[in-house]
Amino acid sequence: MSVRALLASLLLFCSGTASTADVGVGSKNFTENYILAEIAAQLLEARGFDVQRRMGLNGTKIIYEALVNNSISVYPEYTGTITEVILRQPELRDLAEIRAALATLNLTLLDPLGFNNSYAIAIGEDFAARENITRISDLRGRDGLRVALPHEFLQRPDGWPGLTRHYGLSLPARGIEHSLAYNAMAESKIDVTAVYTTDGEIQRSGLRLLEDDLGYFPRYLAAFLANESMPPTAAEIIGSLSGRIDEARMQALNLRALDPSVTIAEVAASFLVSEGLIAEAAAKSSILPQLLRNTQRHLKLTVIALLLAILAGVGIAVSVHRHRGLSNAFLYVTGLLQTIPSIALLALMIPLVGVGQKPAIIALFLYSLLPIARSTITAMHAIPPTYRQVAAAMAMTRLQELRYVLLPLAMPHVLAGIRTAAVICIGTATLAAFIGAGGLGDPIVTGLALNDSSLILQGALPAAGLAILTELFFGAVERWLVVPHMRSNSQPH
Template sequence: MNLRALARATSIVVAASSLAATGEPIVVASKNFTEAYILGEAVAQLLESEGFEVDRKIGLGGTKICYDALVAGDVDVYVEYTGTIAEAIKDIDGEPTRQKIADALAPDGVEMLGDFGFNNTYALAVPREVAEARGLASISDLPDHPDLRMAVSHEFLERPDGWPGLQQLYGISEVPAGIEHALAYEALEDGSIDLTDAYSTDGELKRYDLAVLADDRGFFPVYLAVPLVRVDLDVRAKTVLRRVAGTLDDAEMSDLNAAAVFGGQATESIARSYLVDEDLLGGNGGVDAVARDSLIVRLGSNTGRHLFLVAAAVIPATVVAVFLALGIFKLPWFARAAVYVA
C-alpha cells in the first residue's frame, strides 16, 4: 500500500469525523429594520435555549440579500413575510396560499414554517380621538367624510397596491397629499393631517394613540411573518422553531416595536421577554421549555447524539490503527521506524 495515499485517506477520515463531531452552528439572519431585529433575536435565543449553537447575522440586509444567502447556504434561517415572498421573491399569481408559497420555495431548498400570528401589512391610521368623534371604524367609512385631511407616503400614493387600487375598490373620490413617512406621525400629532398610511405593527401606532381602520374589503395583501429555513436544517431545530406559530397578534408586535423604538430597550431584551411571556423559553434560560418536552424523546435524542460523538472519535482512531498495522506488517523499514518512535 502506498503510504502517501494511506496518509491522505487517513487525514480525510479524521477531518470529516472531527467536523461531524463538533457540528456546525445554525446561522440566524434578519432583515435590517427593528421588527426583524426582534424576531431574528427571538429565533436565535429560542434555538440556544435548546442547546443549539447559533451564529448571528442580525440586520444582514434587505429581502434579496437575506433570501439569496439562505439559498446559497450562508444562512440557515431568517424571518420573512408571506406578501414579500409572493410579490418580491417569487411573483406568485393569484391568491398566495400557503401551498403555492411552499411549492414556489421548494426548488430553492427552502421551507416555510408556521407564521408568528400577526399581519404586518399596510393600514390607514387616524388619531383615536378623530376616529371616535367621526365614528370611523373601517376604510368603508371614508367616503362619508370627504373633508378629512389625508396625506400618505409618496410610494403608497403611486403603488397599484396602494392608494390607486384602494381608491377604486372603496369608492373614495379624494386624492391625498404626499408626505414623507417619517413626518406623517408628527403631522397627525400636531393636527396638520387626519389620516395617513402606516404598517399595522408600527410602534408609532401606540405612541401616538392612533386607530387603524379595518380593511373590511380585504384590499391589502397579507404579510404574515414566517421563519424561512433551509430544507436540510436539523429537524430538531425546525421542531423548536414551530413553537413560535400563532404567538403574536398585531397589537402585541406593535408593543414590542414600540419598546425598541421609543422605550429604548435593547432588541435582545425585548426578544427574551417575548419568549418568556409566551412560555416558549423558561425564565431560567430554557429549562422550563425543555421540561415540557417528552422525557423519552429527549433521552432518545441525547443518547443518539452521544453515541454519534463516541463513534466519531473511535472510528477514525480505528482506521488509523488498521492502516498503521498494515504498514508495519507490509513494510519492514516502517516497522523499524514505528518501534523506534514508540
C-alpha cells in the same frame, strides 16, 4: 509610537477573530422583525447553535436576496408579502399552495407564529372624528390630505399603487421612514400614513385604523422563511415558536421595545423565559463591548476598502497620467460611480456577492477611487516640466523618475486625496448596516427603526470621532512621508 507601528496595530485590531456560524438569522429594519429575529436567534443559541445575526436589512428585496444567496438561513416573513412581492402570485391564499410554490425556489415556510400583521391606513383620531372618516373609501375626493407612507409600502404592488387603483384614490403621497411617521402624525405634519396592525405605537399614538371596506389587504400571517442551508434541527427549534404569539402579544412586545431603557435582546429574552423556552435571560450587557465590536468592524470595512482604493487609484493614475485622454476617461468613470446613491450601490452588490462585509467593501472601494485618482492625476500634471527634463538629463529610467522625482513632489496632494477618501469611507460605511455589514451603522439603523435617539448617537458620535482621528493619523503620515518644506502645500487654501 511610529506610524508603521500604529498602522500595524490598527490592522491587527481590525482583523479580529472569525467564527463560523451554523445559522444566519436576518431581519428587516422595523421593530417587529427585529424582535422576532432576535427571539429565534436567542432560542437557537440556547440550544447550542452558533448564530450570525444580520439585522436591519433594508426591505424585502434586499433580505430576500440575502436568503437566496445563502448569506442568511432564515428570517421572519409574512404570507401576504410572500405572495405579492416574492412569488408575485397574489391569487395564492392557502398555506399549502404557498409552501408548494416556495418549494420550487428551494425555500421552506415554517409554521405560522399565530398572528396576522396586515397593513392598515391610519389617521389621527381627532382628525377622523372631525372629518367623519371611518373607512378607506372615505378618502376619495379629499385631495388636500397630506399622505406620507413607508418607502416600501409606497412602491410594492400590494401597497399604495394597488390600493389607489382598488379604491379609486387620487391622493399624492411621499415616502417617510416607518417609525418617523408616528411623530409626524402626532405633530400634525401629515394626515394619512400606513401602519402595521401590530405596531406598538398604535396604542399610545391616538390613531384610528380605517376599515378596509373593499377588502384590499390580504392576510399577513407571520412565519419564518428558510432556505436549504437551514439545519433541520434548527428548523424544528424555531418551529417550536408556532402558535405562541397572537396579535395582542405581538403588539405588547412591540410596545415594550419602544422603551429606551429596554433593548430588543431583553424583549426577546423575556418572551422566551415567559414561554419556558429558556431558563433565564442573560444579564444586561454594557454598551462598551458592543461599541468596541461595532468600531472594530467599521474600521475593518474602512481600512480594507481604503487600502484597495489606494493601490488601484494611485496605481492607475500614475500609469495613465501621461495620456490626457486616458486620464480624463479614468476620472470620468470614477466620477460616474460617485453619482450612484450609496444605498443603491450597496443594494446592487447583493445579487452579485450577497450581503455582509464583501459588498460593503466593494462599494466603499468604488466610492474612494475618485478623490484619490483626481488628486494624484492633478498633482502629476502640476509638476513643472523642468523636473522631468532634469530626470531625463540624469539618464533616469521611468521607474526611477517616478520614485525619486514625481511621487515625492506629488505626495502632499496624493495624501490630501487619500485623507478625503478615508473620511468618505467612514461616513458611507454607516449605511453598510442596511445590508448586514455591521459596524457603527448598526445602532443608527436600529435607532431609526425604534425612533431612539440614544441608539443613533451610539453610532453617530463614534463615527464622528473616527473622522477626527483619521485627520490626526494622516497628519502623522504626512510628517513621516513629506519633507518639511513641502507640508504646507498639502493644506487646503
